[in-house]
Amino acid sequence: MPPILEVKNLRKEFGGLMAVFDVSFDVQPGEIVAIIGPNGAGKTTIFNLLSGVLPPTRGDIRFDGQSLIGLKPHVITGLGLARTFQSVQLFGNMTVMENVMVGCHQQATYGLIDAAFRLPHARREEHHIRERALAQLAHVGLESHAEEPALSLPFGRQRLLEIARALATVPHLLLLDEAGSGLNHSEKAELEQLIRVIRAGGVTVLLVEHDIPFVMSLADHIIVLDYGQKIAEGTPDQVQADERVIAAYLGQEA
Amino acid sequence: MKALWARRNLVNVIAFTVVLAALGAVDIFRPFGLSFSALTGRVVTLDTMIRIGILTIVVVGLNLLMGYAGQVSLGQAGFYALGAYFSGILSTLATRHTILPGITGLWWWPWLMIVVSMILTGGFAYLVGKPILRLKGNYLAMATLGLGVIIHILAGQFPDITGGYDGLTGVPRLSIGSFTLWPMQRYYFLVWGAAIAVIVISLSLVDSRIGRALRAVHTSEVAAEASGVDAEQYKVQALVLSAIFASLAGSLYAHFQGAVSPSPFSFRASVELVVMAAVGGLASTWGAPFGVGLIYVVRDLLKSQLERLLNVRSGEYELIVYGIILVSIMIFMPEGLTASSVQFMQGRRRRHGNIEPQRVQSNGTVEDLGQ
């Protein structure tokens, strides 16, 4: 099967600083892949490049065979690549339900005029969006909080809500940026379970993680970054045995 | 849940319409010799009420742009001016230049020109919106400010077209067939009919896919785009819509005054519109009529009282207090009167219902872009 995501010689410079230096990797459909590395290794920058928030200095990103270079973030989302953020970015002026409904944005087509005059086709689509959003909330177990303000949820649930919003865009590939950070043990276990369910539903998952044990039990394939460069790649066992990885992490601790 | 929300909106709209219609009817039929201004203790005259209606239309649009989409405009009076001037110029063509003499005198010509003005102003907003909305926050505020000031200055410059500083006169009254929408009692119904229509449109929008997209862009453009929302497109749409509303209000103003001159469209007017929106409450459609009304009433009261106290006739001394009120509102109730009073009531209800008040953070943060 062709890879769902191909990253080739991706490079990002910030005023002379190499945040990402010629990184290449593939993601196969149906896999759970994790990118790990010490702080400042360029993990979040790679996510920002993949999701179109930042333009790469050079290199290519192909998603389902199509290049993403130069595409706007919302177009990339429309192609089936969704993401979450390291610091949860919910819409604080909306309810839990409405947050997920924003994720359904491209599942409807009605425009300004239809909405302004409440034309029948707008109402029909709106009804449809509601049902979809509710289904996504049920998926992450938040349906009973649907009408509460999004930021009234405890932090762990805010993470789940952000994932529900991302899933509402109907992605083929889901990027989770440090989805486990700030969660307690049982919440992490729940998250791990949810990620497995998401994969079982046919969505490929790419994680950026910091918490090594969490990733080792979950990921099929791991990519290790250090100072913007890929230093190792393979199954969890292969990566754990790699001397450069050990050195990078020990070096950081020393 | 959904049905409840929609019903509450409907009830509000109907109640609002009935009250306004009743007030208007009083002035037409004068039961027991009552008139509008007598009912309100001479604080609000029919003239004031019409002006409030006209500005409500502008502020509803500004609220969509600022309150919901989060894009500050300090030049909204510019769009308001464009509407007034387009309407004024186009509807007086016949008397001034005898262009299309047969048609421009017909009753529907001014109505058609109101629509044309809205299209022209909307088109202008679209053209300037694309580049200008790339700017954010203070920078956007300043660019729109510049735009408004330019329109204001240019309006006073071309005597052949705009009438220069003296302005245009002879803007015709509106009529439907041979039924003239004048005296004021009739015009009142037109203005408030339009205002209510604009409010209904705004309420529908806010609670739709479009409204959610706008609110999402307000909180976090990055998260909105990651959710599939084309932020640029919706910001431009909000600007164009607010410009079209402002243009409609401008046209209604021109046909109300019968004349158009540059002075009501200055930078100060733009600031006042923002103040009205802020006082009513940004991100609250109903805040618009109340914000506008409150500012008008407070200013009129201040003016008459201060003139009596200080024993002076001219000048704009009421602005001192007006400025202080603006500052106080921004300090103590940055979310506006409507939102603050609603919160106050909800707080009370919660305490009575023994539900723990939930801590709601005011804003999501944008921090972790490109490490």
Place this chain on the structure above:
Amino acid sequence: MRQFFRGKIGKIVLATGLVFAAIALCVWLGSRQRLLPQHYVQLTLDGMRGGSIYALMALGFVVVYRVTGVINFAQGEFVMLGAMLCLTIHKLPLPLPPALKLIVAIIAAIVLATLIGAAVERLTIHPARRSPPVTLTIITVGVTITLRAGALLAWGADPYVLPAFSTLALEDHIFRFGSVILQAQTLWIWGTLIVVLVLLYFFLEHTIMGKALRACAVNQRGAQLVGINPGRMSMLSFALAAALGAIGGIVLGPVTRPIYDMGLMLGLKGFVAAIMGGLVSVPGAVVGGLLLGVTENLAAGVTNPTYKSVFAFVILIAILLFRPQGILGGTGQATEEVK
């Protein structure tokens, strides 16, 4: 081709080309009005006079913006206050020789305006300091309205006069160079700008307070950690801005006729100048002010004087769209702040 204009040399070529195109356009329009070379000199000199005032105001904007993130609309009102307070104090029947009387009036006006600036910050910005900058900016609009209406109440709607500094009378010395004329007050304005710049430089570089202010502008949290009180620095920035504005108003007084609403347009122009300089840079503000003054005066001179302000705001929008970092700035801080 596009790539070329993005590069450093390309940008210089492009900028030079634009400048020459602007000069050519200016000369062509001027020739249609039959302007002679001395007319251009006159227009430039007058433009530099107005530009010096814009520069003083732009400095006020920059100081407040860098420390607090607020665009202080009341900057123009400080100019008005400076001029009005000065001429009011000057009119008091003090038993002093005329020159000393003017000096006393100038100093008293600057001090009073500075105190008003500090009071404005304490009363309006400080209580709302946790609000987003746009809210604070709107607050300064409210302050502007109040100050202007207060001035109307105090001084009425008629324009006043302030004597020229050299002659201590309404008639100023006039230097003639052929048909080009230069008022002595213009020299006072330029001199004041230079003195203010030197003093400001000394204050920011060589006093503890000035260093604290700069620290606060660079990194507020860091400044707080080393014991600088950001609230006090915010007040100081407003006081400094008010002083700069008042000085501008006082030296401008004799060449315009001070009136209660003079602050509005001056404030907006000062802001345009600050934006031209990138809103965060002191030298940028000065260059921006002078350039704005000269440009708008030349543009108005070769077309129609009533369009003078239009040019200023067209420049504002053009700068915001194409060079939000200002005309001098590289791709530094200002672009980062355009978020």
